[in-house]
Amino acid sequence: MSASSARRFASRRGLLFGGAAASAGVLLAGCTSNDTGDDEEDSQQAPAAEESEGPPVTIGFAGPQADHGWLNAINENARSRAETYADVTLEITEGSNDTATQIGQIETLINSEVDVLVILPADGIALTQIGLTAMRAGIPVINLDRIFDSPQAYRCWIGGDNYGMGLNAGHFIGEQLRDVQNARVVELSGPDNLELTGQRTQGFDDALANYPNIEKVARQAAEFTVESGQEVMSGLLQAQSEFDALWNHDDDQGVGALRAIDQAGRDEFIMVGGAGARSAMDAIQADNSVLKATVLYPPTMAASAIDLARALGQAKGIGGLAEFEIPSSVTLYSAVVTKENVEQYLPTGFN
């Protein structure tokens, strides 16, 4: 009697638990969606020169795994730019961070005889050989951002300017603090194991050297993640009870840094970001936080790379220059986005 009631209880409990688990599952499945509902048209493109349709070009595109917002934007820019041209066919590979996998993907593109390759290598040095192979096979390579080890491995390199980011951030901060005596500046850098972090810091230091009234009092490295940005920034705020300006290398970690600043209730300084994320541009436009500017590392470079590849495939130069050929190297400008010009850059901000 008591045993049977116990069993009944157990089964009812099981039923309850099962039901709860099932409904939790249904609810959770609905929760993976990231759709905001308002699908606004991405008008990411600057007005393109309406060029007449030329001979058809097949462009092969190989990039790393889009595991953060900027790389995601790279893929989107390449894709949407290619769609604007009726004469361009884009063959895009699934991104990979594994050198061997990416080599395999590029070999596949070479074998399918695309006209031009656009390659953003996961690791520039490690993929130099495959760049050389493609060039020898007669397929010109547009090297996007992370540069190959040998100039023979690409026909044209286009990419961002890490040194320039630091330089422009430093100059912007220097001008803002021109009238501040003994100004104190703090730097929240990216991971120190990346070469680009060193370049950004070098540019920043070189720019600040022009302003004798400014001293960089602290520099700490975060990991390009929100979590690390919050952690390192909260420590920096604790260490520096008062300063005048902060340069943060990366807007993604900047989300965490802004959170730490908010939590500490600090607002005596100005903050400059880096890369050009949508959230940073929104904050600059709203002008309700310490974030007053961000220096770009524009993902639109992928769209420009498609333009270069198309011109190369059709044996033309690029518009606006007198040359018959495309340049061999294009370094993009790290513009400073402020409240005054943010409107213009907003469509290029990435999530």
Added chain:
Amino acid sequence: MTHGATSEPASSPPLGKPQPDAPPPPAPGKPVGRVLLGRLADVHSLSLIGVLAVLAIIGAITKPDAFLSTDNLQLILTQASVIGVVTVGVTFVIIGGGIDLSVGAIVALASVWCTTVATQDYGMAGMIFTALIVGLGCGLVNGVLIAYGPMVPFVATLAMLASARGLALQITEGRTQVVSVDAVLDLGGRDAYIFGIPPLVLIFAGVTAIGWVLLNRTTFGRRTVAIGGNPEAARLAGIAVKRQRLMIYALSGLCCGIAAFMLVVLSGSGQNTNGNLYELNAIAAAIIGGTLLSGGRGTIIGSVLGVLVFTTITNLFTLNNLDSAGQQIAQGAIIVAAVLLQRRSAAQQP
């Protein structure tokens, strides 16, 4: 002792006061005070308290104003709280003779799942619920694979690491999911402090207290130690080893779910890179806290002290503006030194 395990979500809503049931019921014939003192005074914990004291002295000398402030103490405890909750779960796993490599990935998955636009529509309660269920669910999958597969814990949780990170990436597509629910954001602000204690620290304290009770005062804890020390003997003694394993991994997953929500509060966002290398940090903290990697022995207090040591080192390096390379070297050195020191002092014990 399912009740012990399942009662934990109740403690997680961060507005909860410190657990009133934290002091354990006195065991017959043993005054609580002496038991507690005996636990606290165990040699691993003592040596860690020594390390913490040395670190505090270094901090007080190098940065007297910044280090010895209430703000800084709050900061250290807050930064310790997320990884601390994860470490409590991992400590159970290691004491039970297992290993959980998936904790960082589960934190990442739970944090992005509970910050999607769709989840945020349900408000803070929906986000907490999602984080806990995702964490618990991943833990249960780990547990089922390991207990009933049966799979080697290293392999099963490695597989979970890979797939949970992959799923987190798929949900976010690499984007940072910013939280727009004010109640969640406010929880990380100064106004939410309760008597000067940040809510996250209270959650950490609550989880620590529950973990301590669970390990030291319940059959669940004794069974965990038993199957970690000698699973065959535990089986012969009538312990349902498989069920126990399942519950241990579920507990670890649940802790990850709690930690994920705490991380969302702390950083105001969910990102697929969240919880990076938590598995290593949690295992390292448990080990320098005196938990045997082979299982069967360990303390919650030791693990928590281990977490505090690492967090304090990070704090000291940041305050003194030292570079990150030196910090990593120091952490490695601390692990080696702590373990060697413990082995030596343990050998001198009768």
